[in-house]
Amino acid sequence: MSFQPVVAGSGLAGWAFLKRTLPAQTDTFNTSPMLQRDTAYFSENIRKIESAEQLVADRRLLRVALGAFGLDADIDNRFFIQKILEEGTLKSDALANKLADSRYSKLSKAFGFGDFATPSTKISDFGEKIVSAYRARQFEIAVGNQEDTMRLAMNAIRELEEVSSTGRSDDAKWYSVMGSPPLRKVMETALGLPASFAQLDLDKQKEEFRDRLNSAFGDGEISQFTSEAAREKLVERYLVMSQLDTGQSMNGGQIALTLLQF
Structure with a gap:
């Protein structure tokens, strides 16, 4: 086992x-033996792959590729994934750019099949980067099988660091957060937003997110999460709010004391 x-x-x-x-x-x-077998196979064989068609045809390679981006559930959607990879991300009408879930565009951009004459699979350290991401995601999944809030907290720490440190605009960073289902869940819960919130116009959602974050943290922008302390503060608030949402035992004094720390 x-x-x-x-x-x-x-x-x-x-x-x-x-x-x-x-x-x-x-x-x-x-x-763990299975993880070692999968990652060793990927490392040894990914540089042989020259097209999206070749990648999706090899289930073992595809499992690691998808798992590195949290898309494990798409392992049987080979035609869909091939189209995502082949169209790339440089064209505005590419399928990956049309999807609300930003993990697909990250996958397509990382492999580069549709964007460049030579895909990223030919880069010497590409396999190592994907394997590292795969290991991290698989550990999070294993944690989540026991306590899903812990999985989401770990994912949020990692993704917030990545998104906040890009050179993109403040609005673009917010759209990245909103386009990541796991990260969005953490943000919604931490800021006390209801599930029905997702039915609003996208720009209205962004402004409400920004206003709520500003009210809770004194700063409405994602850029603040370049700070480890800020990331930790958001995750801790998420965990407290999750307990309240699920009715887990916290007395009034504990709740008041904890929330005053944010």
Whole structure:
């Protein structure tokens, strides 16, 4: 049996335990036989791939490629993924650019089949980067199988660092957050937004997100999350709000004291 991460419950206590034990747990998880076989196969064979068609034809390679972007569920959607990869991201009418879920455009851009004469698979360190992302995502999934709020918290820390540090405009960063289902979930919960919120016009959603974030943190822009402390603060607020939403036990004093810290 492969190693299963140890998760000591939900909320801030569970998060503190997970952070404290993360280095040791991830090291052990990465030595699991199946993960090692998949990543070794990818590393050894990805440079042979010259087209999207070749990639989707190899299920073992495709599993790692999709898993690195959190798209594991699309493993059987070969025609769809091939089209995403072949059309690239440079043209505004490319399929990946039409989808609300930004993970597809990240996948297509990373592999470069539709954007460049020579795909990224030929770059010497490409396999290593994808394998690293795959390991991280698979560990998050394993954690989520026991406590999904912990998975979403880990994903938010990683994605917020990535999105906030780009040179894109403030609006573009917000659209990236809104286009990532896991990250959007964390942001909605942390800011107390209802599920029906997603039915609003996209620009109205963006402005409401921005206003809520400004009210809660004194800054309405995603750029603030280049700071590790800011990322941690948002995730902690998400975990507290998740407990409240699910009715987990926190007395009035605990709630008031915790929320005053944000």
